[in-house]
Amino acid sequence: MGERAVRGGFLPVPDVLAYLAGTWWVRRSVRDLAGGGTGEFTGTTVFGALDGGGLLHRESGTFVWQGVARPAERTLRFLPGSVPGTADVRFADGRPFHDLDLRSGRHLAGHPCAADLYRGEFTVRDAGHWRTVWRVGGPAKDLVLTTDYAREDGNPR
Template identity: 35%
Template sequence: MSARVLADFEGRWRIARRIMPSGQPEAAFDGEGVFARSDEGLAYHESGQLQIPGQTAMQSERRYVWDKDLNVFFQDGRFFHSVPNAGGETEHWCDPDHYYVTYLFEKWPRWRVTWRVLGPRKDYLMITDYSHKGSSA
């Protein structure tokens, strides 16, 4: 498998996400992520429906910026984490919680990101599957 480069991510992606909080029912997110060219690299925007058991589905979205080295930044410019270009593990510390993440690219252009979040405020597993939908144009 070849290493991923920033241009590989450009375009539209279908997103299917499962959120499994410890000791609570599983939630689901279904939506779309778009990586579009920007001055910094690729601007990422995802939007879709978040379904939490026992609640009305709600609109959910998030935004990040990815640079040419696959560093991910929050929309306000703060560093978030680096994506291993061949897939693999990385992490993010958000005091007092620790975010462990694994990127899997073996089935490209389908890929998976798994987050395991542990700390006094958070305890959950989140698995996100991406499948390519085509160009962002």
């Protein structure tokens, strides 16, 4: 999969789980549109094999919010989706998060969380770079989270 992005600037990914497997450098910016606060997460995400199929997503690093740094981590489960090549993303406890279909190189997803709505856009730039942009809106939050991923070893899969 050493191809560069094509159609509309996005690289189609025939199998999202195969594409994601491995370790990625992560940089996420967080903007609070209501309060004006900003933050940044830097670290790594490891997509490792999950017993029974799929990938275990383990993200760890440092989150700096308004100048204060603290360790941060999260775990998700990327399970095979109902359509070959897609994924069903779940929280660590098994609750549904969103679907993921990168066969066109771009995917839109949504997730209601209490009274807030998370709307995500996933784009694949090339074999070693992809991005997520989550817009979170509702009575409790007004945020934009932009995350860039770069394959750690620089070698496309």
